[in-house]
Amino acid sequence: MHPNPLFRSDDRALLEALIDEISFGMVFASTPDGPRVAHTPLLSTGDGAVQFHLSRGNALTRWLGGETALIVVNGPDAYVSPRWYGDRATVPTWDYVTLELEGRVRRMETEGTDAFLYALIDKHEGRLSAASGGEQWSANETPPDMWRKLLSAIVGFEMEVLAWRPTLKLSQKKSAEEREAIAAGHEAAGSPALAQLMRTLLA
Template sequence: MHPNPAFRRADRVLLEAMLEEVGFGMIFAATPDGPRVAHVPLLYTGDGAVQFHLARGNALTRHLDGATVLAVVNGPDGYVSPRWYADPDQVPTWNYAALELEGRVRRMDDEGLLGQVTALSDKHEARVSEGAPWTMDKLSPARKRGLLASIVGFEIEVQVWRETLKLSQNKDIADRTRAADGLEAEGSPAIAQLMRTLGPAG
């Protein structure tokens, strides 16, 4: 995480909303085979835990039960040009939103795994605008058993939340506004919107 305290915002509701909205991240772990990462959909349970699943053959799968891992969620980001600042004695930078979740992992049982993948598909199907939502019951029993047997479910009991919301909070309001306008004009409206709505904490 970025060391500048200006880019911290320990607002748990905001961080949970980011986790819910993005819904995808990376799981990092040290293993006897070296450091490994998996890219996974994430399901926040609402009570401080995050669930995910991996293919049974994934290099991380056999090492995770009982391990301490780092889950990383990346929000919007964008390049900030120094030409957007009033003072010409500036350098380029990058604005971004990122969340790190550290915690211990437990392997889920078959019932928990089924609940996880059902909740994941229901959540994201609800975001698809056209047509009737896809549901797990559209699978034949044999197909469902085969697919569930090919993946392993895990849950992280999150012990530490660490955020970086680097949104030009170290600049004055005029520079932040120009930078947000520049980012939006260059095709990065999401980070521009965060800059406008969050800004400095307090």
């Protein structure tokens, strides 16, 4: 988390929306073999927990149950050029959105992991169907023997989030006029999501 409190937020709905929109993150933890990280889809339960799964062969899997871990969800980010400032006699910086989640992790039973996978698939298949049309794919289309085999190859986890640490660094130190110029610069440079966040969150 950035040390400047200007870049923080206590808006829990916003943080939940960030997890929901990105739905992917990195899980960090210390293990007897040293620090390790895994990349995984995420699903918020909406009541203060986040679920994910790892391959049984992942370096983190056997150590995570009952341990404290850190999940990082990265939102949009982009370089900020001094050419967008009123005074160019300065230095570049970076605008970005990220969320750190710290909490205790428990292993889920097979039934819980199964339910998590169904919920995850329904969520993303629903998004695809809404965005591009076509019939939504269902997990029930996977032959039962294949599903059981694949399910046995992963482990589901749930983190009880004890600390939410967001960083929303969106050029807040600049004037409203300069922020709009920066947002326009981000948009033109191919970062429209960051520009939109600047315009909506800082309006």
